Amino acid sequence: MTDATQNTGPMLAADGTPLKQSLARSLRRQKLRALMLIAPLLLFVLLSFIIPIASMLFRSVENNIVGDTLPLTVEALQNWDETTGELPDEAVYDAFVRDMVVAVDNKTHTRLGSRLNYEETGMSSMFRRSGRKLGKLDPETDGPFKEQLIEIHDGWGEPQTWAVIKTHSPAITNGYFLNAVDMRRTPEGAQAQPEDKQILIKLFGRTLFMSLVITASCILLAYPVSYLLATLPMRVSNLLMILVLLPFWTSLLVRTSAWKVMLQQQGVINETLVWLGLVADDARLVIINNQIGTIIAMTHILLPFMILPMYSVMQTIPVSYTRAAKSMGATNWTTFWRIYFPQSIPGIGAGSILVFILAIGYYITPEIVGGTKGVFISNRIAYHISSSLNWGLAAALGTILLGVVLLLYWVYDKIVGIDNVKLG
Amino acid sequence: MTDINNDAAFVEFQRVQKSYDGENLVVKDLNLAMPKGEFLTMLGPSGSGKTTCLMMLAGFETATHGEILLDGKPINNIPPHKRGIGMVFQNYALFPHMTVAENLAFPLEVRKLGKSERDEKVKRALDMVQMGAFGGRRPAQLSGGQQQRIALARALVFEPELVLMDEPLGALDKQLREHMQFEITRLAHELGITTVYVTHDQTEALTMSDRVAVFDDGRIQQLAPPDQLYEEPENSFVAQFIGENNTLEGVVKSIESDACVVQLDDGSEIDAVPINVHAPGDRTKVSIRPERVEFNKNRLHADAHTLKATVKEFIYMGDVFRFRMSVAGNDEFIVKTRNAPDATRLQPGQEIEIGWLAKDCRALDA
Ligand SMILES: Nc1ncnc2c1ncn2[C@@H]1O[C@H](COP(=O)(O)OP(=O)(O)OP(=O)(O)O)[C@@H](O)[C@H]1O
Ligand SMILES: [Mg+2]
Numbered sequence: 092m093t094d095a096t097q098n099t100g101p102m103l104a105a106d107g108t109p110l111k112q113s114l115a116r117s118l119r120r121q122k123l124r125a126l127m128l129i130a131p132l133l134l135f136v137l138l139s140f141i142i143p144i145a146s147m148l149f150r151s152v153e154n155n156i157v158g159d160t161l162p163l164t165v166e167a168l169q170n171w172d173e174t175t176g177e178l179p180d181e182a183v184y185d186a187f188v189r190d191m192v193v194a195v196d197n198k199t200h201t202r203l204g205s206r207l208n209y210e211e212t213g214m215s216s217m218f219r220r221s222g223r224k225l226g227k228l229d230p231e232t233d234g235p236f237k238e239q240l241i242e243i244h245d246g247w248g249e250p251q252t253w254a255v256i257k258t259h260s261p262a263i264t265n266g267y268f269l270n271a272v273d274m275r276r277t278p279e280g281a282q283a284q285p286e287d288k289q290i291l292i293k294l295f296g297r298t299l300f301m302s303l304v305i306t307a308s309c310i311l312l313a314y315p316v317s318y319l320l321a322t323l324p325m326r327v328s329n330l331l332m333i334l335v336l337l338p339f340w341t342s343l344l345v346r347t348s349a350w351k352v353m354l355q356q357q358g359v360i361n362e363t364l365v366w367l368g369l370v371a372d373d374a375r376l377v378i379i380n381n382q383i384g385t386i387i388a389m390t391h392i393l394l395p396f397m398i399l400p401m402y403s404v405m406q407t408i409p410v411s412y413t414r415a416a417k418s419m420g421a422t423n424w425t426t427f428w429r430i431y432f433p434q435s436i437p438g439i440g441a442g443s444i445l446v447f448i449l450a451i452g453y454y455i456t457p458e459i460v461g462g463t464k465g466v467f468i469s470n471r472i473a474y475h476i477s478s479s480l481n482w483g484l485a486a487a488l489g490t491i492l493l494g495v496v497l498l499l500y501w502v503y504d505k506i507v508g509i510d511n512v513k514l515g
Numbered sequence: 516m517t518d519i520n521n522d523a524a525f526v527e528f529q530r531v532q533k534s535y536d537g538e539n540l541v542v543k544d545l546n547l548a549m550p551k552g553e554f555l556t557m558l559g560p561s562g563s564g565k566t567t568c569l570m571m572l573a574g575f576e577t578a579t580h581g582e583i584l585l586d587g588k589p590i591n592n593i594p595p596h597k598r599g600i601g602m603v604f605q606n607y608a609l610f611p612h613m614t615v616a617e618n619l620a621f622p623l624e625v626r627k628l629g630k631s632e633r634d635e636k637v638k639r640a641l642d643m644v645q646m647g648a649f650g651g652r653r654p655a656q657l658s659g660g661q662q663q664r665i666a667l668a669r670a671l672v673f674e675p676e677l678v679l680m681d682e683p684l685g686a687l688d689k690q691l692r693e694h695m696q697f698e699i700t701r702l703a704h705e706l707g708i709t710t711v712y713v714t715h716d717q718t719e720a721l722t723m724s725d726r727v728a729v730f731d732d733g734r735i736q737q738l739a740p741p742d743q744l745y746e747e748p749e750n751s752f753v754a755q756f757i758g759e760n761n762t763l764e765g766v767v768k769s770i771e772s773d774a775c776v777v778q779l780d781d782g783s784e785i786d787a788v789p790i791n792v793h794a795p796g797d798r799t800k801v802s803i804r805p806e807r808v809e810f811n812k813n814r815l816h817a818d819a820h821t822l823k824a825t826v827k828e829f830i831y832m833g834d835v836f837r838f839r840m841s842v843a844g845n846d847e848f849i850v851k852t853r854n855a856p857d858a859t860r861l862q863p864g865q866e867i868e869i870g871w872l873a874k875d876c877r878a879l880d881a
Contacts, residue, residue: 409606414575414608415610416621417575418601419621420626430610433612
């Protein structure tokens with residue numbers, strides 16, 4: 092066959108076209124049909140998943156607002172050296188007034204104020220208060236403006252104000268990312284945030300740590316349950332399976348609130364312990380609004396996601412393996428450790444990835460039972476999205492979280508091997 | 516069943532019953548005694564309870580009723596891992612996460628053998644099944660037959676006294692199968708291993724075993740050495756199941772202690788040995804082996820009953836001729852003769868008379 096091909100050039104199909112070409116054509120038709128079948132899903136995924144993520148990634152570096160709202164000022168500030176500690180000259184003030192007149196007209200100056208407020212507190216109110224008066228000025232006739240502006244608000248007489256505007260004028264910024272890791276952008280370059288504002292790194296660390304603890308406790312609790320599910324007779328194991336799935340029938344919010352009832356200082360657990368005399372009435376356990384509360388509640392809520400993949404893997408391990416091992420003289424423990432356990436690892440792997448990834452981005456449960464000490468990074472992201480409206484920072488935090496998950500996934504692949512993950 | 520001295524029995528089943536669901540008995544009243552070193556084959560159709568018996572013996576299923584003794588001790592008192600039973604499972608049960616060599620080393624490892632001794636035994640076991648080059652492979656990278664050979668090697672590598680094999684040669688081609696049959700029997704006899712062997716294949720059962728237990732419907736239908744099983748089946752199931760067999764149905768007309776006359780359904784009469792019939796009027800299935808049928812009148816007794824037969828088909832098989840005939844309403848009556856120089860080749864349509872020695876014709880249960 093190969094000899095023939097080498098001697099007579101490319102193989103020809105029945106109609107005389109090169110075989111490769113006609114194969115490619117028939118495959119192409121097949122692929123096209125397959126593509127059309129998945130087109131609706133593809134479109135859906137594109138619209139609801141890829142685009143939002145792309146937009147989030149973009150938002151974390153996007154910073155057009157300063158350049159768009161104050162184009163002339165940004166240009167004029169190029170000639171000003173912020174390190175001297177002196178105020179910029181009249182040209183900057185003139186450009187600023189021209190920009191602001193337009194901005195006030197379009198009512199965009201308050202948004203700019205909020206944006207700069209993330210970097211320097213007080214900027215928001217400065218822009219709002221100065222806005223009205225600045226809007227009434229006529230850039231052609233009313234100059235010079237330096238004195239007038241300082242008259243309107245002291246802030247315009249501070250070199251720091253102008254430095255902030257200049258530092259954050261580029262359209263693409265790393266400022267949000269610096270903020271996300273407790274640093275900030277200054278005229279002198281990236282610097283650490285003041286002590287009292289450094290919370291995000293700690294939150295990231297806590298999120299990772301607690302997710303690991305939750306994953307570990309899920310493994311410990313789920314393994315015996317899955318083993319039972321996989322080995323008990325069908326009828327019993329079906330019943331047990333219903334119990335495992337029962338939580339899915341109740342709302343997440345209800346389940347979490349139930350934990351609040353359980354874990355409170357006046358809650359079921361404490362009352363029982365006090366009644367049994369195991370805990371003194373004035374020394375009730377603090378197991379809610381802290382990390383313990385979050386870990387307990389989330390372990391419970393994520394447990395099914397560990398049990399299901401473990402169960403489906405264990406179900407595929409035939410009893411003849413353990414029997415064979417025992418017939419060869421292995422004790423129960425050796426049989427479990429050397430034969431059964433290694434074959435159940437893919438289930439542990441799949442469950443752990445599932446639980447860990449769910450945990451690391453969990454929001455509702457830590458919010459309800461976590462208090463201040465037990466909240467996750469996602470609660471911070473939610474805060475920046477809905478309360479402080481600092482979407483850029485939220486996006487940067489989200490991006491970092493995504494990066495961390497991908498990194499861990501990669502590490503996992505290196506250590507355990509992703510082929511070792513099986514969902515059944 | 517009775518000729519074995521019970522005191523010497525190494526493996527013994529006493530009135531064993533087994534039910535999985537509490538409604539149907541999978542094994543009904545099993546009695547069996549094996550002396551040390553015997554090669555016993557359990558032969559029977561699918562679902563007749565062969566695997567179940569092995570599992571009870573290995574200790575993975577408990578008998579619902581009755582007692583199983585291993586070397587005189589009730590087996591329930593010995594945990595599975597202390598029984599020292601080598602086992603080849605029907606689906607091989609090679610550990611997928613270990614290499615072939617690790618699989619074989621496992622039973623030695625749990626017996627705490629030293630590394631060098633382990634390696635040597637593993638190598639010897641692999642060579643024994645001609646798989647020496649495959650030690651580093653995973654079971655998934657082997658063909659079905661290769662896996663089977665490894666499973667066999669693994670069951671033997673720790674030199675157990677009792678080996679249970681559940682269809683260990685099912686996936687092999689004919690040649691390898693015959694080779695392995697020979698190897699297994701050789702090893703079993705050489706090492707003095709007591710072997711319980713399960714198979715579907717009657718040829719395998721007949722060629723390998725000291726004794727064969729024919730299973731059906733949860734009972735041992737007959738337990739006998741191969742020749743006795745083939746030549747003297749005790750009931751019509753065994754007669755049908757082992758080898759090729761012709762069956763004619765009829766009613767006992769007269770009966771003496773060692774001979775009877777059976778009137779077939781078409782009215783003709785034949786001589787037979789009464790096995791499962793007791794009185795005139797009993798319905799019976801008469802069994803006769805194809806190679807014991809004679810159509811050369813000179814070789815028959817002068818007073819032997821004969822039957823009319825019409826040749827339907829002649830099949831040339833090389834070493835034997837095989838004729839399909841219509842006899843007493845049975846169109847599937849088979850006759851075999853050796854391809855000897857003087858053998859006659861009957862032609863389809865030919866009408867002849869056939870007969871046989873009365874002792875080759877057994878009147879069994881209906
Ligand atoms: N674990 C079990 N639970 C319930 N019934 C079972 C179980 N194992 C076997 N059986 C039933 O017991 C009967 C005998 O099964 P067994 O496996 O002993 O047959 P076998 O003789 O080994 O058949 P084969 O030649 O097909 O392997 C079958 O009807 C089977 O359905
Ligand atoms: Mg079986």
